[in-house]
Amino acid sequence: xxxxxQALGGxxxxxxxxxxxxxxxxxxxxxxxKLRESLAARAGQVGDAVMxxxxxxxxxxxxxxxxxxxxRLRRLRHLAGEERTETMHRxxxxxxxxxxxxxxxxxRLSTERLRISDAVGDDERVLNMFAGxxxxxxxxxxxxxxxxxxxxxxxAACEFHLANDRLNKVERKVEVMKGDARELPEKLEEKxxxxxxxxxxxxxxxxxxxxxxxxxGGVIHYYRHVTGxxxxxxxxxxxxxxxxxxxxxxxxxxxxxxxxxxxxxxxxIDAP
Numbered sequence: 001x002x003x004x005x006q007a008l009g010g011x012x013x014x015x016x017x018x019x020x021x022x023x024x025x026x027x028x029x030x031x032x033x034k035l036r037e038s039l040a041a042r043a044g045q046v047g048d049a050v051m052x053x054x055x056x057x058x059x060x061x062x063x064x065x066x067x068x069x070x071x072r073l074r075r076l077r078h079l080a081g082e083e084r085t086e087t088m089h090r091x092x093x094x095x096x097x098x099x100x101x102x103x104x105x106x107x108r109l110s111t112e113r114l115r116i117s118d119a120v121g122d123d124e125r126v127l128n129m130f131a132g133x134x135x136x137x138x139x140x141x142x143x144x145x146x147x148x149x150x151x152x153x154x155x156a157a158c159e160f161h162l163a164n165d166r167l168n169k170v171e172r173k174v175e176v177m178k179g180d181a182r183e184l185p186e187k188l189e190e191k192x193x194x195x196x197x198x199x200x201x202x203x204x205x206x207x208x209x210x211x212x213x214x215x216x217g218g219v220i221h222y223y224r225h226v227t228g229x230x231x232x233x234x235x236x237x238x239x240x241x242x243x244x245x246x247x248x249x250x251x252x253x254x255x256x257x258x259x260x261x262x263x264x265x266x267x268x269i270d271a272p
Contacts, residue, residue, distance in 0.1 A: 024050065027100055027107055028087030029058040032074065047079025058082050061100070071154040072104035072199070091135065094142060094168050098133045102156040105133060109198070112255055112266070116221060117143045120194060127151070127192040127213055129181035129206060130199040134161040134174070141170035149192070150176045151184060185212040193218045195271075200225045200264050207245055214271035222250075222267045225258060234263045242267060 025032045031050050035043060047060040061076040068075065076085065085101035091110045098105050113136050120126060122145035128137045131150030141148050152158050158178045165171040179187075182205070195210045197203045200223040210220050224241070228234030235252050242250060249270040256264050 025107055026054070026057065027098070027105055028089040029056055030085070030087045030100055031057045031060045032063050032076065032100065033060065033079070034063040043077070043079050047081070051080045059084060059087075061085075067104065067201070070202070071157070072201070073102070074100065076101055092139060094135075094138060096133055096135055096138070096160075096164050097167065098160050098164075099156065103133050103154065103160055104157065105135065108256055109135070113139045116140065116196065119219075120144045120146050122146060124193040125149075125190070126194045126196065127184075128196040128198070129184070129210060130197065131161055131176065132157050132198075134164045134176075136196055136198060137161070137174050138164055138168050138170055141165075141173040142168055146173075148174045149188075150174060151179060151181045152176065153178065153180055181206050182209045185209050188213065191215045191218070195220045197221060198223045204241065211245070211271065216271060218271040220267075220269040220271055222269055223255065224265055224267070225262065226265050227262050229261055231263060234261075234265060238265050238267060242269070247272070 031054060033046060033050065035046065043062050050060045051057060059081040060079040062079050064075040064077055067073070086099045089096045089098065089105065089107065091107065092114055096105070116136060117139045120140050124146040126140055126146055126148045128148060128150045131137050131152040134150060137148040137150045140146055150161060152161060155178060158176055161176050165174050192213055193215055195214045195218065197206060197210055197220065203222055203224055207222065214220050224238055226234040226238050228237055231254055238252055247269055250267040252265050252267045254263055255266050258264050
């Protein structure tokens with residue numbers, strides 16, 4: 001919200017600023033603004049204000065609704081600037097080429113990607129079940145001697161992942177596989193030291209596959225959208241969900257707020 005106030009405070013009234021739901025996501029030189037219905041008529045003004053105050057931004061889009069579907073895509077409406085959706089995003093010393101209309105990417109997870117890469121050992125074999133364009137996998141491969149198998153169902157994201165592997169010079173350490181991660185136990189004979197599950201809206205559907213693929217004593221990073229009247233209640237609700245899978249050895253932490261009484265949490269699970 002602070003970024004919004006700095007960018008738009010001279011253009012909109014206080015109540016109008018409060019109508020923003022999720023702030024601004026800046027991916028490369030593209031800004032994505034999530035607006036409520038009450039500001040729909042002034043969306044063009046918002047786009048112009050963002051362009052005027054954020055000099056690195058070349059395109060502004062409005063996001064309609066939430067992140068949707070199996071591929072976690074945004075419905076976008078062009079507001080200002082160049083009318084394109086492909087960009088180059090720089091993060092943690094790495095570069096990621098992507099199309100914001102056809103691929104999922106959240107710049108708000110950059111710190112979490114560093115946390116995971118710091119936790120990985122140099123000799124580990126890592127599975128990323130929902131790799132997208134490669135930000136978790138490539139960060140790990142670039143910063144550690146570990147090797148990564150990336151699985152991604154979205155063909156467009158897979159193609160960008162392969163390009164980003166080459167761009168960041170980790171193509172010898174990262175393998176990209178297109179497909180449904182639930183089918184991996186039938187396709188793979190190996191097990192992994194660490195399994196990443198960064199699909200918080202649907203990870204519960206894939207947890208049996210992750211458990212089948214993790215080495216005993218390995219780690220599963222289980223991301224989940226959880227509701228609760230407080231962070232403590234949200235963590236309790238996550239613990240109940242994991243208990244239904246027979247899991248009680250984990251540490252959970254807040255990743256970010258995604259709405260009123262709605263958090264993204266991660267459970268770092270000790271694989272049985």
